[in-house]
Amino acid sequence: MTAAGPRAEVARQALRGGRRSLITWSIAFVAIVALYAAIWPSVRGNTSWRDLFSTLPEAYRALFTAGGQIDLSTPAGYLGVELLGFLGPALIAVYAITLGAAAIAGEETSGRLEITLSAPVARWRVLAERFAALIADVAAVMIAMGLGLWIFSMAFGMDLGVRAIVSAAAALAVFGVFVGAVAIAIGAASGSAPLARGIAALVAVASYLINALGQVTTALRGARPASPFYLLFGNQPLAGGLRIGMALVVLAVSVALVAAGAAAFSRRDLH
Numbered sequence: 001m002t003a004a005g006p007r008a009e010v011a012r013q014a015l016r017g018g019r020r021s022l023i024t025w026s027i028a029f030v031a032i033v034a035l036y037a038a039i040w041p042s043v044r045g046n047t048s049w050r051d052l053f054s055t056l057p058e059a060y061r062a063l064f065t066a067g068g069q070i071d072l073s074t075p076a077g078y079l080g081v082e083l084l085g086f087l088g089p090a091l092i093a094v095y096a097i098t099l100g101a102a103a104i105a106g107e108e109t110s111g112r113l114e115i116t117l118s119a120p121v122a123r124w125r126v127l128a129e130r131f132a133a134l135i136a137d138v139a140a141v142m143i144a145m146g147l148g149l150w151i152f153s154m155a156f157g158m159d160l161g162v163r164a165i166v167s168a169a170a171a172l173a174v175f176g177v178f179v180g181a182v183a184i185a186i187g188a189a190s191g192s193a194p195l196a197r198g199i200a201a202l203v204a205v206a207s208y209l210i211n212a213l214g215q216v217t218t219a220l221r222g223a224r225p226a227s228p229f230y231l232l233f234g235n236q237p238l239a240g241g242l243r244i245g246m247a248l249v250v251l252a253v254s255v256a257l258v259a260a261g262a263a264a265f266s267r268r269d270l271h
Contacts, residue, residue, distance in 0.1 A: 009119075010116060010121065010125070010126050010129040010130065011129040011130070011132050011133045011136075013116075014103065014129070014130055014133035014134075015133050015136060015137070018099065018133070018137055021095075021098075021099075021137075022137050022140055022141060025091075025095050025141050026140065026141050026144035026145070027144075028091070029088075029091065029141060029142075029144060029145035029148065030144055030145060030147075030148035032083070032087070032088075032091075033083070033145060033148040033149050033152055034148065034152050036078075036079060036082050036083060037149075037152035037153060037155065037156040037158060038152075038156060040075060040078060040156050040157070040158055041156060041157065043072060043078055044073075044157075065080070065081055065085050071239075074239070075153065075158035075159065075160055075238075076160065076164060076236070076238040076239040077236075077238075077239060079149075079158075079160075079168070079238055080236045080237075080238050080239060083168070084168060084171070084172070084233055084236075084237065084238065085233075086208075088168075088172050089172060089175050089204075089208070089229065089233065090204075092138065092141070092142070092172045092173070092175060092176035093175065093176060093179045093200075093201070093204040095137075095138070095141065095176065096134065096138055096176035096177065096179050096180030096183070097179055097180060097182075097183045097196075097197055097200040097201060097204070098197070099133075099134045099137060099138075099180055099183075100134060100179070100180035100181065100182070100183025100184040100187065100196065100200060101183045101184075101187050101193040101194075101196040101197045101200070102187075102193065103127070103130035103131070103133075103134060103183075103184050103187065103188075104126075104127060104130060104184060104187045104188040104191075104261075104265065105186075105187030105188070105190065105191055105192055105193040105195075105196050106187070106193045108187075108191050108270065109191075109193055113126075113270070114270070117270070122266075123262070123265050123266045124262040124263075124265070124266055127184065127188050127258065127261060127262045127265055128258070128262065130184065131180075131181065131184055131258050134177070134180045134181075134184065135177055135180075138173050138176040138177055138180065139173055141176075142169040142170070142172055142173040142176070143169065145169055145172070146165050146166065146168070146169035149165050149168070149169070150162070150165050153165070160238065163241060164237070164238045164239070164241070165238075166242075167237040167238065167241045167242035168237045168238045170237070170242050170247065171232040171233055171237040171242055171247070174228075174232055174247045174250050174251060175228060175229065175232050175233075175250070177250075177251065177254050178228050178250050178251075178253065178254045179200050179201075179203060179204045180200075180254075181253075181254035181255070181257045181258050182196075182199065182200040182203050182204075182257055183196045183197060183199075183200035184196070184257075184258055184261055185257040185258055185260055185261030185264075186199045186200065186261070187261075188261035188262065188264060188265035189260075189261050189264035189265065189268070191268065191270075206227075207227045207228050207229040207230075208227075208229045210223050210224060210226065210227040210229070210230070211224055211227040211229045211230040211233075211234065214227070214230070228250045228253075231243065231246035231247070231249060231250055232246065232247060232250060
């Protein structure tokens with residue numbers, strides 16, 4: 001077997017093992033999009049609901065909007081609140097954290113990692129390919145969501161443009177890759193899947209809260225640019241498009257986290 005063989009097999013193995021979960025999560029995201037799209041005709045023109053949101057305290061509204069604006073009069077504004085304000089990022093974070101924690105730490109706990117490492121492949125390569133598989137899985141789920149958004153947008157008269165849909169799916173995908181990278185890095189460094197899940201979830205929640213509270217609290221306003229949630233969703237991707245430069249920054253941080261995890265993983269005694 002060539003050197004490329006076992007390296008490629010690590011990623012293929014991860015992708016094969018996660019097919020059922022990928023299909024389930026893809027269906028779930030498409031179903032959520034379908035639900036929100038089906039509700040849109042009743043929301044469109046409903047000024048009482050829009051007026052209710054506008055009377056809510058600023059701190060409460062900040063918890064459901066990445067950028068602080070609530071505009072339910074347009075499809076982009078409506079989905080920006082319902083899909084991108086909280087639920088979408090939370091769901092992709094759960095999916096990615098689950099994958100990331102299982103990638104190294106979960107395999108180590110089950111004893112399967114020892115079998116993988118018995119092949120002529122370096123530890124850092126195993127981690128890198130597991131990370132690549134996570135990126136592929138997250139991207140596949142978001143592609144399914146994007147296709148669902150495109151189909152149901154046309155079916156229910158939302159008329160979202162392709163650029164808006166791609167921006168929203170890409171923002172969610174990058175956020176998923178980021179929190180997944182945290183989970184992989186912590187799991188590789190510690191060998192503990194629960195610790196990896198816990199710290200990654202804490203990072204995801206902290207990112208969300210820094211952005212939300214930074215909208216209403218002067219003390220945290222300066223910290224918002226350090227929040228991946230703000231960098232990816234603060235521009236309302238469905239309305240304002242994806243801020244590509246900021247998305248690349250989040251991806252670069254994700255790669256750096258995985259590299260740090262790989263360094264720690266290479267030094268650990270697994271016996």
